[in-house]
Amino acid sequence: MEKGYERLSLVFIGAGNLATNLAKALYDKGFPIRQIYSRTEDSARVLSEKVSCGYTTDIKDVAKGADMYIVSVKDAALPGLLPELTKGKREALWVHTAGSLPAEIWNGYADRYGVLYPMQTFSKRRAVDFGKIPFFIEANSAEDNNVLEAVARMLSDRVYTITSEQRKCLHLAAVFACNFSNHMYSLIAELLERNNIPFDIMLPLIDETVSKIHEMSPHDAQTGPAVRYDENVMNMHLAMLEGNPEMQDIYKLISKSIHEHHQL
Helix, strand or coil: CCCCHHHCCEEEECCCHHHHHHHHHHHHCCCCEEEEECCCHHHHHHHHHHCCCEEECCHHHCCCCCCEEEECCCCCCHHHHHHHHHCCCCCCEEEECCCCCCHHHHCCCCCEEEEEEECCCCECCECCCHHHCCEEEEECCHHHHHHHHHHHHCCCCCEEECCHHHHHHHHHHHHHHHHHHHHHHHHHHHHHHHCCCCHHHHHHHHHHHHHHCCCCCHHHHCCCHHHHCCHHHHHHHHHHCCCCHHHHHHHHHHHHHHHHHCCC
16 A cells, blocks of 8 residues: 555544444554534444544535535435535545445535445444455546545455446445345344244354355355245244234245246
């Protein structure tokens, strides 16, 4: 990494799960953080204390003069923030951290812009190892792409330059891999609780399911009654879900998808 990039001053717009983890990680690497902005005072104050900087809940008071502004807010909220947020700060490097928003959302508001997308699930109360997280970057100039790559490489060796369309595909895949699979865990936790069975009984099975796909393709790792279309077992499961039509529908849809993919 070119010497000096770690001295870039940063302002974080947003203090949610991703912003909290990323701000703390960059602060620990020596980046000076000027300010945290969040609409929620408690979130802004707590994060500002962790990274030794000031905070504001008024968008008009977002500090000017930072080298980079890292924006981690809800996708739907960002367009409405852009005019006031970037006023008087066009010369800085503006990046968002979203998987589904194009880099071009900055057009007309910033001269230098891009995306810094760490693909991981984040929670405020759980630290993550950024060294294992892939970063996907994009910028409107080769020079700023180099800046983003240098910043990301302070945290991880897995840094990739991709297009907005590729990043949208990654985000969709991440929703299936993370959000949907976690929802399955939530559903089975409720099912087990109703039968007085602790959820942690499932953890060895979940861990092995994930471990296997480090060594074989997900297609080859698939097991269960839907692969062989064992109708006796599947019908028994559906009968057990008689009082839960939502889970019945999920069971039918996923079982059908599994079976059809294994007929190819």
